[in-house]
Amino acid sequence: MDTRNIGLRNIEVADTKISSIDGENGKLIYRGYDILDLVNHSTFEETSYLLLYGDLPLQDQLEEFSAKLASQRRIPDSIFKNMKNRPTTADPMDVLQSSVLELADYDADRTDESKAANLARAISLIAKIPTIVAGWDRIRNKEEPIEPLPNRSHAHNFLYMLKGKQPKYDVSKIFDISLILHAEHSFNASTFAAREIASTRASIYASVGGAIGALSGELHGGANIQVMKMLLEIGDISNVESWVTQRIKEGKRIMGMGHAVYRTTDPRSEVLATLSRAISKENNTKWYEMTEKIEQVTKKLMYKTKKIHIYPNVDLYSASLYYSLGIPMDLNTTIFAISRIAGWNAHIIEEKFAEAAPKPALYRPKAVYVGRYCGPMGCEYVNLVLRKPQKPNIESKAI
Template identity: 70%
Template sequence: MDARNIGLRNIEVADTKICSIDGENGKLIYRGYDILDLVKHSTFEETAYLLLFGELPTASQLKDFSRRLTEARGIPEPLIKNLKNRPKRAQPMDVLQSCVSELADYDLNIEDSSKEAHVRRAITLIAKIPAIVAAWNRVRNGQHVVDPLEEGSHAANFLYMLRGVEPSAEEVKVMDICLILHAEHSFNASTFAAREIASTRAHMYACISGAVGALSGELHGGANVQVMKMLLEIADPANVDKWVASRLQSGGRIMGMGHAVYRTTDPRADVLARLSKEISREKNNKWYEITERVERATKKYMLEHKRQAIYPNVDLYSASLYYSMGIPMDLNTPIFAISRIAGWSAHVIEEKFAEAAPKPALYRPKAVYVGKYCGPMGCEYTPLSGRQEQQHTS
């Protein structure tokens, strides 16, 4: 097998109008709009609308979309009861995945397969996922679940439900920018998982549940948690150079450095680095300084040892940013999901309703069999009594 094709790397599997990535030049485009322009001028609500509908909204369209999101924030009481019955040690991403599946139980028109029904489900999921993440964090800490705000932005509502007190305007702006940055990234692992499930004609909740599961892995959405663990292990800026050199000499990876697509700095990383620097300075902590030194030390080591240059990705600075904001480390990946649900939903809808026919075309990749081969007729079956003990490795 061609090594470049392992993991479907460089294999074109579908067309999309949602997102474009220029890995050579570090450009990320949502529906034709540069991510840096959206960060500067837009909001998460407006960006979510853009991803779902393909165009920026008018003032009245944005008002209506925001109203629909606000009205859908509440969590069904039985779902909250189920949260309270879960072991407090349950992982937030596992809790979120099961809750997304459970939301299907409350969709009274689950058999409706129209595009309009899928848009409604997308709005439901965009609105409720932040509430679920916040509710679980409070339940596991023995706190009461906070009712959502009846008005206020998506970012403000999440921080309020998480903490039980209204956040500052500065914190809301930072969170809003983070949500925009993480909202979409073309055919990454979790998005492809959602589209693959959509191709079977499964409903939206099943697609998004699968995407949440894919996002939970440390090589995808879980990477920013690993970054923060790295920063905590380093502990002091003075330890960075020695720690990085030791890790790379032993063949280890520096989490938050390098990307499957970008051959230069991930454009999201530059924005997050600026925000992390501002928050660290405000909180008077060391986390931005350690992170920035990790970036410099890694680049220096790769250059001195004539290895291929690697650059920071979205996870490197988001870890220190969220930690400085007082957000529990294991909520980093759920926050990723709070944002990425906008992109996931857009992709599910595109997979199901794109112009090209027939849709969906069931994904069915081909594998190369490299297992036991006993001849053209296969292996001869040996009865149980005649089999010899063999040592198996797991």
């Protein structure tokens, strides 16, 4: 077996028109547009429209799309009621996942699987996920959820619902940019999970629920929480070099460093570093400065000891950015979901309604069996009373 293919690495599983990653040159493209152009000129609403519909909107199209998002922000009171019955220690990603699945119960047209119906659901999910996340944080802190604003941006509205006060323009703009950066990233683990579920003709709610589950893991969206835990463990910039040195000596990972696709700088990490530096100047520069030091020391030591060039990924600077924005650390991964829902929806709809032939098929990869082997006829079943203890280290053979 070619070990490079474990985890489907380097295996092309489908065509997509949604995004492209050039890992060798550090390029990320959404529907033909460089992520850096979108960061400099676009908004999350406009970027979401691009991902869903394939083109940048005209002025009236963007206004209509933004108005639809604003009108769909509220969630049923019964979902908030269910949240209030949960233990306050519940993981925010678990709460988000179950709440998204509950939304299916309130979809009056849930049997309509047309493209138009799924686009309407996509807009609703983009609008509602921030309300769920902010609502849960307030509920677990014994506070009532805040009604979403009807006439403010997606980024501004979430920060308002979370904190109960209007954020400054520069703060909401920084958050808006971070949402653009996280909105889409081709066939990553959560997006592939969403597409695989969609390939069974399951609903968009089931597909997004599966994506949220995949995103929650610390090797995917949960990595930014691990980065912040790392910063808190190190404690001070004076401890960075010794901590990183010991970590590398023990052969352990430095969270936020290295990427499965990029062989040079992740373009998102450079923007996030700039945002983290900017927001830290208004609060506390400690976390940004520590993060920068971790990047510098890790790069130096990895090349010195292993002759490996390593670069920061999207999680390294997003951790200090969100922490400096006053967002609770365990909400980091839900912030990722608030953004990535745009990309997930685009991929789910592409999976369901591909224009090119052949149509998407049920995903069914092949595994290589390396378990118990008793010969070509298989193992003989022995009655329970006649069974003897098995010998240790039973030899296995791939067939």
